[in-house]
Amino acid sequence: MASTMLRSRILSIASRTNKPNRRFFCSNKESTISSQSITSDQSAAAGEAPAQAVGGSENKAWNFFMYGIAGALTGATAFAGYASYAYSLDEVEEKTKALRESVNYTAGNDASNVEKYQGLLYSTAMTVPAKAVELYLDMRRLLEEHVKGFTEPASEKLLPDLHPAEQHVFTLVLDLNETIIYSDWKRDRGWRTFKRPGVDDFLQHVGRFYEIVVYSDQLSMYVDPVVERLDTNHFIRYRLSRSATKYQDGKHYRDLSKLNRDPGKILYVSGHAFENSLQPENSVPIKAFKTDEMGEVPLDTALLDLIPFLEYVARNSPSDIRKVLASYERKDVGKEFLERSKDYQRRMQEQRQQGRIWHR
Structure with missing residues (x-):
């Protein structure tokens, strides 16, 4: 009987002494969880920031590319309109003759390898503008022939030969x-x-x-x-x-x-x-x-x-x-x-x- 009472006292004392420690561990656990959640949020935010920075740089590059294309097309259209207004078709062909022939540029047989390579790069670089000029000339020639049917007489000889x-x-x-x-x-x-x-x-x-x-x-x-x-x-x-x-x-x-x-x-x-x-x-x-x-x-x-x-x-x-x-x-x-x-x-x-x- 005495042993039973002794045992119950010991358990009660132990339980009283363990309550603060239990509360301490609980508070530590909560603080640990909170600190972990804060740390994880901070790490996620730190991870999103570089992603947003990369996305923004890609958008800027794409916008720059699109604006560049729009500017090039606008400039080409303005130049084509000015050339059509200021110069005749024969004058445009004469002024762009050197540009169109630059595509066929080749270095001489006695040229060095560096010069041959430079000539290859030059002819390659001039391909796009030369082809653009050729396209402009073809379209303008076709348009002028079409317009000529409405502006010029139907024939060079409107009457048959006189007897x-x-x-x-x-x-x-x-x-x-x-x-x-x-x-x-x-x-x-x-x-x-x-x-x-x-x-x-x-x-x-x-x-x-x-x-x-x-x-x-x-x-x-x-x-x-x-x-x-x-x-x-x-x-x-x-x-x-x-x-x-x-x-x-x-x-x-x-x-x-x-x-x-x-x-x-x-x-x-x-x-x-x-x-x-x-x-x-x-x-x-x-x-x-x-x-x-x-x-x-x-x-x-x-x-x-x-x-x-x-x-x-x-x-x-x-x-x-x-x-x-x-x-x-x-x-x-x-x-x-x-x-x-x-x-x-x-x-x-x-x-x-x-x-x-x-x-x-």
Whole structure:
């Protein structure tokens, strides 16, 4: 019994003495865990920091690479645009000839190995810019050929060869709108086309002496039906429409040099002769034909006034009509010719009256 009580006291004393130690170990364990967690967090943060630094450097390198490509493309585009604006295709080919030939550079047989290696590096380095220039030239050549189909006349010879028996015949080129006809559009009635007074007699008379050609900047779908109704007797041999004009500075010009005729035997009659022809020296200006505000055709004799001059040219056949037209100094040729004829006849009459000229 005594031993049992002694044993219980010893256990109680031991338990009291061990409680502080248990609390001590528990606190140490908690502090150890806390310190371990802090240490692990710090080590993780230290590990993430280099990873973030590496990722940031990679992003900077990639952004630098992309900006470099964008800058190179922008610079190349700007240079190509400037070259297209400032230089013709032949000039660009001439200026880049050395660059394009640098790809084929090779050192001589007597060159050293170092020089041969340097030549190989040089030709390799010049491959990319040379190929870029070749691509630019091919694209520009293709684009200019495509644009040329819209800006240049459809053919270098717009008219067939003149018959050998008609080599002496002059070619009379007539503009269509505001020259021999006038087209007007109004909302209440649509399109109406008016013939110029005297156009039928004009065509019938000069058609005996001239090769007559209508040259318009309108589409053929407009020109053909109008000429068919206008010229029922077929005095007009050929019709040239917009596809035969030269498009330049936003306007369609008549290019008389493409007619396949002697330039010294071409007369271009138009109400806007000097504005829409590339050869003003061949131009015969007349008053532009239009209807009045009420849509009525005014009295007009411009075509009929031109007949005496055209008949004079056809009968006398000057070697170069351009010199004859230059003497009129861009005046109304029909009226000026009539005035000169009257003056000439008056002077001849005066000389006859004075006995200077004998006549039967």
